[in-house]
Ligand code: ATP
């Protein structure tokens with residue numbers, strides 16, 4: 001049975017980086033005998049203008065039927081597409097590996113995996129305004145914390161058995177305190193430490209090599225992973241996977257970057273490495289590792305976009321990496 005793959009190109013640089021990544025996905029699939037039935041759906045700002053809905057009904061149906069979703073960045077309507085997909089399919093763990101790449105100028109050496117809770121916290125979308133008071137609810141549940149902590153455990157067991165739990169339980173005693181307590185319980189038997197989010201931000205710049213698996217709540221993870229991506233060499237290189245129990249979505253960490261859209265200069269590596277995460281989630285570690293090696297070879301050969309000091313175009317990078325496969 002082929003995997004049903006829904007591709008959402010997205011907005012801004014989305015269509016460019018996704019096109020480049022599709023060359024790599026097709027090459028890896030044919031080289032490693034992975035079968036996909038590929039459908040494409042328009043969602044985001046463009047869809048909103050064309051069809052009056054950021055996530056049109058027929059695309060939602062395709063998403064419902066898909067085993068896996070591969071998505072470019074979405075612009076202004078990100079919340080209506082990305083969050084909707086995360087919530088609708090309970091993609092509760094956001095996996096964001098951060099690692100240096102050859103020939104890419106970095107702030108420091110870093111090799112860690114962020115496991116960010118992905119459907120709770122202040123991003124549940126419960127905001128209210130009453131007169132001169134605006135309120136957002138922060139929701140942390142035991143079930144939500146346990147399941148994401150279990151994902152962190154799996155990653156830690158495959159790595160150095162070390163997890164850092166990041167929170168702010170000194171101030172948010174009840175919510176973050178609960179997250180910390182449940183997480184620590186779920187991680188028993190591993191080498192576990194904990195850090196306040198402000199200290200973690202500092203440490204990520206001062207001594208990022210100290211981190212291996214980092215488990216944190218939704219908002220802290222959102223912010224810290226942009227920081228960590230920059231430590232490793234830039235947002236154009238950072239992949240992510242949104243993982244649930246029966247479905248997953250893969251996308252670059254960066255946004256639609258309208259400032260550079262349509263010029264063929266966007267770095268497709270974040271999106272291509274997201275494809276590697278997709279193959280890994282499908283149980284095809286061989287294809288995933290091959291994509292990562294091909295990305296490294298391509299960088300070593302100097303095939304780079306301008307953001308990391310090269311002169312190649314988005315599609316040239318994609319095709320070169322695909323050709324190595
Ligand atoms: P969003 O609100 O969707 O997160 P943003 O305005 O924060 O979007 P991003 O797209 O996340 O913008 O990225 C910030 C800047 O980093 C962009 O304006 C762009 O110049 C640069 N950038 C982001 N992604 C890439 C990429 N793939 N290749 C090159 N540069 C990029």
Ligand code: MG
Pocket residue numbers: 254255
């Ligand atoms: Mg951004």
